[in-house]
Every structure is written in C-alpha cells, then in structure tokens.
Amino acid sequence: MSKGSEHPAAAQALLEFLASPGPALAANEQRGNIPALTELLDSEYAQGNRLVQFSMENLDVAKREGGPSEWLGLRGEIAPAIESALLAQKTPKQALDDLADLFTSKMGG
Known part of the structure; x- marks a missing residue:
C-alpha cells in the first residue's frame, strides 16, 4: 500500500489478511522464517522447531536489525x-x- 494506491481499502484489507495468523504462518513455513506473531507459538511449526520456539519465547527482548535506512x-x-x-x-x-x-x-x- 502506498500513498498513491488506487484502492486503499482493498490494499488495507490485503495487508491485514497477509499479516493474519494463517497466511503469516504459511509464509513462515515456506521460507523457514521465525513467526513474528506470538500467537503462533503453539502452532505445529513452532512446536516442532527448537530455534523457532526459542526465538518466539524471547520476542519480548528482541531488537530490530537497526542501522540507517540505507x-x-x-x-x-x-x-x-x-x-x-x-x-x-x-x-x-x-x-x-x-x-x-x-x-x-x-x-x-
């Protein structure tokens, strides 16, 4: 979604859908990523992966990658x-x- 989106409501709906637990989990599984949603901690994917478990249990102390925008x-x-x-x-x-x-x-x- 951008400032110039022709259909901002549809773009917002798509963003909300993609960020919801189901699609987010599917994308994480496909890429092997650690879910950013703590509610996915109980998913089969998270429960079966020790790195994911550790990471999600410690999201409260996680830091962003940081650095300048470049x-x-x-x-x-x-x-x-x-x-x-x-x-x-x-x-x-x-x-x-x-x-x-x-x-x-x-x-x-």
Whole structure:
C-alpha cells in the first residue's frame, strides 16, 4: 500500500489478511522464517522447531536489525563481494575495499 494506491481499502484489507495468523504462518513455513506473531507459538511449526520456539519465547527482548535506512539495500551487496573474492574475480582486499567504498558512498560517509 502506498500513498498513491488506487484502492486503499482493498490494499488495507490485503495487508491485514497477509499479516493474519494463517497466511503469516504459511509464509513462515515456506521460507523457514521465525513467526513474528506470538500467537503462533503453539502452532505445529513452532512446536516442532527448537530455534523457532526459542526465538518466539524471547520476542519480548528482541531488537530490530537497526542501522540507517540505507542498510536494508546495502546488506545484499555483502554476499556478492565475498563471492567475487572466493571465485578469484577480485582479491579479498579488492572485494572488501570495493564494498567499503560502496557503503561509504551510499551512506554519505
């Protein structure tokens, strides 16, 4: 949903549906994610996965990933930089230097 949505009520209804327990659980199972809804703690998926159990039992002390807004777009650049070094396309130093330059330019540092 965005400011320019042509059908805001329908967009809101879709968002509410996707965030409801049933669809949220299905998406978590498909991706292997930890559910963000504590009400899913009793689901078969959560009960059968110790990592999920631990994580959901500790949601009250969880912290967001944090960082500046640019971080979400930049974190996807880390794996390609590592791969370029592992595949000998760049030296490890070149890969890390290029990554540092990218982060610095995007984050205004």
